[in-house]
Amino acid sequence: MTNNIEAEDVRLRAAFRSATDFAIVITDRAGVITDWNAGAENVMGWTAAEMCGRNAERFFTPEDRANGQMEREMGSSLKAGRATDERWHLRKDGERFWASGEMMPLLGDDGEHLGFLKILRDRTEEHLAGESLVQAQERFQTIVSTIDAAFAIVQVAFDDNDEPVNYRFVEANPAFERQAGVDLRGKWVTEFAADLEPFWFKTYGHVAKTGEPANFESYAEAFGRWFDVRAVRVGDPNDRQIAIFFNDVTARREAEERLRISEAVARENIERVQLALSAGAIIGTWHWDVPRDQFSVDEAFARAFGLDPALGQQGLTFDQIIATVHPDDQEGVARATREAIDGGGVYVHQYRVRRADGRYYWIEANGRVAFGDDGKAVTFPGVLLDIEERRAIEAERDRATADLRALNETLEQRVLERTAELMRTEDALRQSQKVEAIGQLTGGVAHDFNNLLTVIRGSIDLLRRPALSDERRRRYIDAIADTADRATKLTNQLLAFARRQSLKPEVFDAAESVRSLSDMVRTLTGARIRVSLRLPSEPCFVDADRSQFDTAIVNMAVNARDAMNGEGDLTITVAEAALMPAIRSHPAVEGEFVAVSLADDGSGIPPASIDQIFEPFFTTKGIGEGTGLGLSQVFGFTKQSGGDVIVENGSDGGAIFTMYLPRVAGISGAAATSGDSSIPLGEGTCILVVEDNAEVGMFATEALAELGYNTIWGMDAQKALDELAAGADRFDIVFSDVMMPGMSGIELGGEIARLYPELPVLLTSGYSEVLAQRGRGGFELLDKPYSIDALVRSLRKVLFRRTVSRD
Known part of the structure; x- marks a missing residue:
């Protein structure tokens, strides 16, 4: 019997020594280490000689030692037979690692308590990977909710013969409702469109069953619109779910139909032009296809x-036409042509051309540019008039007029008066442009907010109706909450343009962020757009709001997609820059910058629009195709982040948008954050609420009271300081607005930190000039409007930090 026990003891000790993946520690009843295996040395770094005889609290974190974590584990293991936990522990070099652990009591044969056995396994990588996944999911949700492209997840339903018969909208972003014209989240499509064309069921069913993506344009009779759609399968194939990205292309389709009709009318007018030619009023005609740069001219024009008349049938370029114009007139012809194409429409210009005999003759060209719905020139037809004789008469008249002007003694005075008049006109024009910009901004804000207020007002009226079911009450309350979120996003985008939003900067690698966004960009732009990345081998760190950075990339990519009509090449480049070039009225700036550019091969940007492209609500898209806030968000984000954004037309066509952001030194790693769900909410906790707005102050105090907090309300910073002077130990935290008469919330927080350094401060603001110019002053900020859940989490976060700092 003794030999068996000794053999068993040998086997157990061999297993104890050879387990290198698990840290196994044996202590006495007081927690003093008596044995330390090779796995413990491998995981934590200490040798057995260094740890035996020392208290096991040595590899617990300081906060756990202060909280008596080890004593609680020993007590739990004695009571329940074992105690398990997952938490941070320490290695010999001071590094923290996340471990899953288990503690058990060691008992003798007679049941006597001898000590404890603790087993640990390093789970740091799995823990950090889980946190990164949560952050990535949050970023994805923010992007999908912010972008202008419509997005939805639908689940396809099949009948007993495995044929698709319906589909339900599981998720949808705000842009989906704007473009579809109806909110279908959580509903089957047949609830809205009972007679929807079978094409939609078959197409979506094929994607869900086979996993083959689908790209198509189709008309939906129930919605009365044309849609450009991309559908891909997502998740488990057995779930039969697909993701849909689509854009309303009704305006483009209608424009194409109008163009077809216009071309038919133009053909009918050809006969009339021929009659004018035979009468001698016109000596030639042309038709210019502007996008393709192809002139079709008749024999008289040639x-x-x-020119050789045969060339007029084959097609001439603009350069071939202008080559026969008198050298002194070529610049004027090119300038007048550009002005007509850039928005003037009507074209009338006189110049000299060289004919076959080598002499130059005066002609007058008359034409009119036809524009598409997107504001770009499509066709440019016109006629030529022979004005050689008329110009000779005008030249003689001009010489006589010049002689008379030479005799005019009041010439100088008239010039001065005319100059003064032009200056007054210029000032009036500049003021008119300012008024127009203000009116455009005000009108856009009023339009969007009136829409949002309509939803809120209507939902409130419906909630007041008697005998309302719980399901319908929840639906109206959800509508109010969703509309409030959309209003918050609209104000944030406007503040971004004005560079007044409160950003949450962090240091991150811009190239890595672009790489992680590339799949999302490819999905948004569609299969017909080839997206390529040009990223540096070394990290390019910036200190900016990462979510706003990602949103800026997506907004520029969506803008490029629309400029290319859904087909072309998009190149995203991240590179170091030693200079931020002169942009608009700002001079060039030397320094270390990160340049992030998106280049497309679309039609470029008309010169007349390039100075307005970043203005809020300015858009060249059709109604319902864009808010006009996407590029203004890019402008506001880069300016508030210490950089700028420039847009240029490429030499080979298309447009190039480039963001310049200050480059910063990298970080070795991200500090882990943790929270303690056991922190009490309410239960006697007292909050000093500082809010000058009576309605907001009453809401905050009542909400906190509902959560179990005690509150005292001060209407301004001075009243708050008086309350603290009367007894600061009454309060556990101060919750203050930023923008108040007299002392601001930032200044109040600084004064509290000086007088009562142990008292934490939580700030809140919807907009503040102080925050935009000076930052948060190191205080935690809760953005208005805030939900009750956000208020609870912010209070808990600040109170937890105070608890940790005290420990």
């Missing part, structure tokens, strides 16, 4: 320009 002779007028000294």
Whole structure:
């Protein structure tokens, strides 16, 4: 019997020594280490000689030692037979690692308590990976909720023959409701469109069953719109769920139909033009396809320009036409042509052309540019008039007029008066442009907020109706909450343009962030747009709001997609820059910058629009196709982050948007944050609420009271300081607005930190000039409007930090 026990003891000790993946520690009843295996040395770094005889609290974190964590584990293991936990522990070099552990009491044969056995396994990588996944999911949700592109997840339903018969909208972003014109979240499509075309069921069913993506344009009779759709399968194939990205292209389709009709009318007018030619009023005609740069001209036009008539049938370029214009007139012809194409429409210009005999003759060109719905020139037809004789008469008249002006003694005075008049006109024009910009901004804000207020007002009226079911009450309350969130996003985008939003900067690698966004960009732009990345081998760190950075990339990518009509090449480049070039009225700035550019091969930006492209609510898209806030968000984000954004037309066509952000030194790693769900909410906790707005102050105090807090309300910073002077130990935290008469919330927080350094401060603001210019002053900030859940989490976070700092 003794030999068996000794053999068993040998086997157990061999297993104890050879387990290198698990840290196994044996202590006496007081927690003093008596044995330390090779796995413990491998995981934590201490040798057995260094740890035996020392208290096991040595590898617990300081906060756990202060909280008596080890004593609680020993007590739990004695009571229940074992105690398990997952928490941070310490290695020999001071590094923290996340471990899953278990503690058990060691008992003798007679049941006597001899000590404890603790087993640990390093789970740091799994723990950090889980946190990163949660952060990535939060960023994805923010992007999908902010972008202008419509997005939805639908679940396809099949009948007993495995044929698709319906589909339900599981998720949908705000842009989906705007473009579809109806909120279908949580509903089956047949609830809205009972007679929806079978094409939609078959197409979505095929994607869900086979996993083959689908790209198509189709008309939905129930919605009365044309849609450009991309559908891909997502998740478990057995769930039969697909993701849908789509854009309303009704305006483009209608424009194409109008163009077809216009071309038919133009053909009918050809006969009329021929009659004018035979009468001698016109000496030639042309038709210019502007996007393709192809002139179709008649024989008379070719002779007028000294060209081979055969070339007029094959198609001429603008450069071939202008080559026969008198060298002194070529610049004027090119300038007048550009002005007509850039928005003037009507074209009338006189110049000299060389004919076949080598002489130059005066002609007058008359034409009109036809524009598409997107504001870009499509066609440019026109006629030529022979004005050689008329110009000779005008030249003689001009010489006589010049002689008379030479004799005019009041010439200088008239010039001065005319100059003064032009300056007054210029000032009036500048003021008119300012008024127009203010009116455009005010009108856009009023339009969007009136829409939001309509939803809120209507939902409130419906909630007041008697005998309302719980389901309908929840639906109206959800509508109010969703509309409030949309209003918050609209104000944040406007503040971003004005560079007045409160950003949450962090240091991150811009190149890595672009790489992680690339799949999302490819999905948003569609299969017909080739997205390529040009990223540096070394990290490019910036200190900016990461969510706003990602949103800026997506907004520029969506803008490029629309400029290319859904087909082309998009190149995203991240590079170091030693200079931020002169942008608009700002001079060039030397320094270390990160340049992030998106280049497309679309039609470029008309010169007349390039100075307005970042203005809020300015858009060249059709009604319902964009808010006009996407690029203004890019502008506001870069300016508030210490950089700028520039847009240029590429030499080979298309547009290039480049963000410049200050480059910063990298970070070695991210500090882990943790919270303690056991922190009490309410239960006697007293909060000093500082709010000058009576309605907001009453709401905050009543909400906190509902959560179990005691509150005292001060209407301004001075009253708050008086309350603290009367007894600061009454309060556990101060919750203050930022923008108040007299002393601001930032200044109040600084004064509290000086007088009562142990008393934490939580700030709240919807907009503050102080925050935009000076930052948060190191205080935690809760953005208005805030939900009760957000208020609870912010209070808990600040109170937890105070608890940790005291320990």
